[in-house]
Structures are given as C-alpha cells and as structure tokens.
Amino acid sequence: MSERIRVGVVGANAQRGWAHDAHVAALAQLLDYELTAVSARDAALAEAARAAFGAERAFGDSLALVRAPEIDLVAVTVKVPEHRAIVLAALAAGKHVYCEWPLGRDLAEAEEMAAAVTAGSHVAIGLQGLAAPAVREAARLVREGALGRPLVARVFSPTAGWGPAAPPHYAYLQDRRNGATLETIAGGHTLAVIEAIVGAYREVDARNSTRLKAVRVSDTGETVERTCADHMLVLGEHASGCVSTLEVIGGVADRPFSLEVVGEAGWLKIAGHQPGGFQVANLTLETSLPDARPLAPVAAELKGPPANVAEAYARLAADIAAEQRSVAGFDHAVRLTRLLHAIDTASSTGRRQRLEAAPA
Incomplete structure (x- = not known):
C-alpha cells in the first residue's frame, strides 16, 4: 500500500x-x-x-x-x-x-x-453517528462512571424522509424488500448511538407503524406503495440496567434530534438538527458535569453531511496504521441488523423480545 x-x-x-x-x-x-x-x-x-x-x-x-x-x-x-x-x-x-x-x-x-x-x-460500516465527537464524549462519560449508573435514556429522532412525497431517486426507500427503510436507516443509526452510550439492548418492545401507505413521487406524479414503517416506538432495557424510550418519525424536517441520559450523578443531552437525520448533523453535547471536555473535530470547517463521515474515516485510517480494529465493522452491522429484526418481531407479534448478550 x-x-x-x-x-x-x-x-x-x-x-x-x-x-x-x-x-x-x-x-x-x-x-x-x-x-x-x-x-x-x-x-x-x-x-x-x-x-x-x-x-x-x-x-x-x-x-x-x-x-x-x-x-x-x-x-x-x-x-x-x-x-x-x-x-x-x-x-x-x-x-x-x-x-x-x-x-x-x-x-x-x-x-x-x-x-x-x-x-x-479492515472494514467499517457507515454508522457515522458513532464517530461524532459529541457521541464519543457522551459514551466516555457513561463508560467511566461520570454520570453514575445510567437510569433513563429518552430519544427523539426525526427525519424529513418517509413523508408524503419522495424524489424519484428515493422512491425505492418505500419498499421494505430493498432493506433501506425508516427502520433500518433512521432507526438503525439511532439505535447504534443509543447502544454506544448506555449499553447494548437486552430486551425490546416496539410498535412500528405505517401512517401513510401511498407516497407521491415528486416530478412524475406517480404514486408508490409504502410497505415499510414511517414511525417507530421502541421501549428498551439495556445491559447497563438503563431503560430507554425511542421515537423515530418520518416526514419531520423542522424539529431537532434529542438524546438525553439521566444517571444517578448527573445528566447529558445530545442535540442536532439536519433534515436528513441526526447522523448528518454537527451534534452538540450539554451536561450537568462541570469537567466534561469537548472533543475537537478532525476537520472543524466541515458542516453537515461530511463532518461525521470525516470522523469515521479518520478513525479507520488510525486503525489501518496501527493494525487495530476499533471502528464499527461488519460484525457490528450484523448485531444491529439482529436488533432491528427483534424490534420488528416485537412490533408484529406484540411480544417483548429478549436479545443475546453483546460480545465483550
């Protein structure tokens, strides 16, 4: 090389x-x-x-x-x-x-x-929200016990996608058989960050809903059927003992992303606003802890879509140079896919699902 x-x-x-x-x-x-x-x-x-x-x-x-x-x-x-x-x-x-x-x-x-x-x-899966400085710092604070035992996480994750209309090149996102849906994209990105901060899910209950079943394709006037959900509600319990609530909603461009964790000794909150979803945003971290230190971005001039992708690439380059594997790879993607399957099963059956323990 x-x-x-x-x-x-x-x-x-x-x-x-x-x-x-x-x-x-x-x-x-x-x-x-x-x-x-x-x-x-x-x-x-x-x-x-x-x-x-x-x-x-x-x-x-x-x-x-x-x-x-x-x-x-x-x-x-x-x-x-x-x-x-x-x-x-x-x-x-x-x-x-x-x-x-x-x-x-x-x-x-x-x-x-x-x-x-x-x-x-070396492989990396494009969950760039995991590389965002605010997420990495929040994960460190929880991991090192700065918040004490995490008790509750509350997450609201909106995206402009999966609304009443879609451009022609995004019409395929409405068909769940293509694997690129609100559940997998907006849901998957958000679930990955929740697990990074408060620990792996060990139990989930959920309701995935399709509010709009007919989607207008802009510029063509065509209508396509939506077979995926455009709204998710997930109630979870994590290996850390934390319980969490997650709402993922499509067709919402004017409300910010919010993730709040309350622990025995403090709280933190991550926020950001991009119509394409939180993983595309420059995220901010607010906390009750006086000594929390912000992480410097690798490219401070980047705003929006490239910012967190640059963070992910920088970490991958460091892994390649050091012959280590610290970034989320394909095994991580498999586990997240299994989590999404459990959520879908919980929603379709009305029964809470237990998950296998995440690898150490």
Whole structure:
C-alpha cells in the first residue's frame, strides 16, 4: 500500500448522492487519504464525477474499480441492494472496505459479508453517528462512571424522509424488500448511538407503524406503495440496567434530534438538527458535569453531511496504521441488523423480545 490510502468510491455522481454530499468533501480534508478513482453506472457519469471530484481514474464498471491494483480501500455508497456484490468482490480482492449502512438487504446478506472479512482487510460500516465527537464524549462519560449508573435514556429522532412525497431517486426507500427503510436507516443509526452510550439492548418492545401507505413521487406524479414503517416506538432495557424510550418519525424536517441520559450523578443531552437525520448533523453535547471536555473535530470547517463521515474515516485510517480494529465493522452491522429484526418481531407479534448478550 502507498503512503496514503488510495480510495475508490463506488456510486459517485457529480450532481447528487451520498458520495457527492459527504464522502468526497470528507476525504479532501484528511491527509491519510487520496481519492484515486470513482465509478458510476455508466462511463459518462463516472467521467463527469472524476472531473468534478479530481480523481485520477473513472470506471463505468464498479467491479473493475474494485479489482484495480491501485485501489487500497473501496467506499461503497450505492443503493443497499447493490452492496453485496461489490463488498464481496472487494474483500475477495484483498481491499479495505467502508460500506454505507445498512450493510445488506437482510440479515442473511449481512452475515455473508461479515463472514467474508479476512485478517488482511479492515472494514467499517457507515454508522457515522458513532464517530461524532459529541457521541464519543457522551459514551466516555457513561463508560467511566461520570454520570453514575445510567437510569433513563429518552430519544427523539426525526427525519424529513418517509413523508408524503419522495424524489424519484428515493422512491425505492418505500419498499421494505430493498432493506433501506425508516427502520433500518433512521432507526438503525439511532439505535447504534443509543447502544454506544448506555449499553447494548437486552430486551425490546416496539410498535412500528405505517401512517401513510401511498407516497407521491415528486416530478412524475406517480404514486408508490409504502410497505415499510414511517414511525417507530421502541421501549428498551439495556445491559447497563438503563431503560430507554425511542421515537423515530418520518416526514419531520423542522424539529431537532434529542438524546438525553439521566444517571444517578448527573445528566447529558445530545442535540442536532439536519433534515436528513441526526447522523448528518454537527451534534452538540450539554451536561450537568462541570469537567466534561469537548472533543475537537478532525476537520472543524466541515458542516453537515461530511463532518461525521470525516470522523469515521479518520478513525479507520488510525486503525489501518496501527493494525487495530476499533471502528464499527461488519460484525457490528450484523448485531444491529439482529436488533432491528427483534424490534420488528416485537412490533408484529406484540411480544417483548429478549436479545443475546453483546460480545465483550
């Protein structure tokens, strides 16, 4: 591998998309990385992205990018149904992989990709909220006992997505078979942060609801059926003994995210506001503890989508350099997928679900 980590971004688009909105700007601020190549669904789109982002090479075939010898790390930013083929090819080629969350369409796909990871590859799952400085500091305070025993966590997690209308490129998010839903995306990101701060869930009860079953596709006038939930309520008990309430709501762009933890010796609160969800926001931490120290961001000038992605990339680079594995990887993604399955089961059966203990 070269001195800098050479990145190939799969799913680049010069006009829109998560690579455009977050990955490219994040990588540009980190000296450990260089954007070497991009791919898109055809050669023309790939070339336009190459020119816009300053990459060296463009590929109209994503599998060709994955196998290119000059690529060290593959960033997978395409739609969820396309993750499996690209991730498996990248791992077979001996690459490091940063794959956006959700890892796969279902548990079987996630488990297959996790099983394919070898000792030579570092992998990261794109739960960038876990890398946010406010979340990491809150997790440290709870872990080190600064709040005493955590008693109650209350979380409100809104997103503008899954409202009454969707742009054409997000129409696929309404179909639960694609694995990219309010439950998996907004819910999964939020659940991961809750577990990072107050500990793994050991029991859940839930109600997932679909309030709007017909969704208008903007610009076309078409209507598609929504088969996923657009509202989640989760009641949980954690291994730490903390109990938690979580509401995830779609179609809400004007209310902030809020996570509050009350412990025996103090409290903390994380807040942020981005229509795309809290994981896209620059989060703030407020606490009753006088000696809590804010963590400095790796790129203070980044706001919105690139900010927490840059934090995740920086931690991955540190892992690669030190030959350690501290960032959330594919095993973490499998456990989170199982948690989501338990929540779905609790909602559909009306019965509380017990979860296996998280690995130490």
